[in-house]
Amino acid sequence: MLESVGLAAAKLRIEGVALRFVPKTGAPVTALERISLDVRDKEFSVIVGPSGCGKTSLLRLVAGLIEPTEGAIWLDDARVTGPGRDRGMVFQSYTLFPWLSVQRNVEFGLKLRGVPPDERRDIALRFIAQVGLDGFESHYPKQLSGGMMQRVALARALANDPSVLLMDEPFGALDSQTRSLMQELLLEIWQQSSKTVLFITHDIDESILLGDRVHVMTARPGRIKEMVEVDLPRPRTVDMLTSEAFMTLKRRIMHSIHEEAVRSFAVEEGGR
């Protein structure tokens, strides 16, 4: 309660969350331990960490797709107890419905809650245009490239007007040129929509370029190691990647992650 200033502004609060499970074979695993962080309203918050640190599990906890062993997650002061349309999510894997056209994919959430067809179409077309895919409304996902599919997935999540947008390495499977373009597009859309975003990545450049704040995660069990305020001005562009301020932040996060990666690597190899 001492941090009442921070808490008052918090849109999303993760409080003392731990995740433990017993695999079918082997010893019990502690995937996440004592995770606490908050995401402010309209903030672009990034969690960066080495692979296997449990960052995807953390996002799935926020989405309500899995339940924490300990702790709780609060969105707008309501406790998260399961998945819901107030937390839209974009996955790393391609998750468009193959049997639906681009437009029907974007309309999916709207249709579920009974938005009339005309209104549905207008909303869908607006977001399809926003991600730069006008003219592709009636294409099926199999006719699209990876980058285009992720743009549709983003439009689909946004069209549903979630309170928080969760993004799990959405550009992880894309080539580096497409990834840069997608980052710029996302920044532009975020700036216009002023959504609260919780974004996960293992790419340090990406975390700094996009985030207002970057939470650095440790591995096995996953913990928040430190929080880095990114004081680069907005709007941001990929040109900033080479600026001195950017480099300073990058060195700091890299150092932090590298320590962790070395440690978990040693643990893994030692465990063999």
Place this chain on the structure above:
Amino acid sequence: MASFLNAYVAPKKDIPRGAYLTTSTVVAISMIVVWCALSYGGLVRADFLPTPGAVIGAAVAGIDDGSLLVNTTVSVTEIMSGFVIASILSVPLGILMGSFKIVEAAIEPVTNFVRYLPVSALIPLLILWVGIDMSEKITVIFIGTFFQQLILIADVSRLVPQDLLDVSYTLGANRRTVVARVLIPATMPGVMDTLRVTLGWAWTYLVVAELVAANKGLGYFILNSMRGLFTEQIFLGIMVIGLLGLITDQIFKFLRNRLMPWAASS
């Protein structure tokens, strides 16, 4: 010659369409030529290998007296009845079995046992339980296809990506809508492929089905022709079954591409 071989025998590499068609045609014609040479040349006894002419003659005779049509109709009716009943049950059950552990626990052990029982070994029981009329033949086809379909469709359902269901939940779907609007549509191409493959298998059970107490049908026709050493009729029966199998397979292929243009082609 060396370069020709180099270009055409690289693993997984395409060859020119002309070369492809030529190869297929040459092999098919060669088989017919060998057949003609062996039979017309008198190298093999007519009891063993009839001439193409004799098989065509048998076909004409069968069409003339209507027996070929009657036998075909009976067999198609049996196959389709057994196959349709099996499919109506296996599709929903298989989808549930692949996605709900509780259904899997209930059905899978039994299914895995039954599907390795040879259908022919069950025939005495089936005669006892079902009788010897057409329903016995339909039951044989049903048992031969149902359990295989169940296992294959459960696999199709199991392979629907978890992320596809999860993204639906984050878009506001509940369990019921996820099953109805995501899980079921996602399985459809795989279900169609399974039905196509198992319909082919259903045709292979036809002769087994008509082994006992049949007096019509292509399987019966073949068995009966054997008793009189009418080899050309055996050939005719086999060819008609092969042809009908091929036609139904092509119909399925056409329907799948027509009904599911969004799916990767099979």
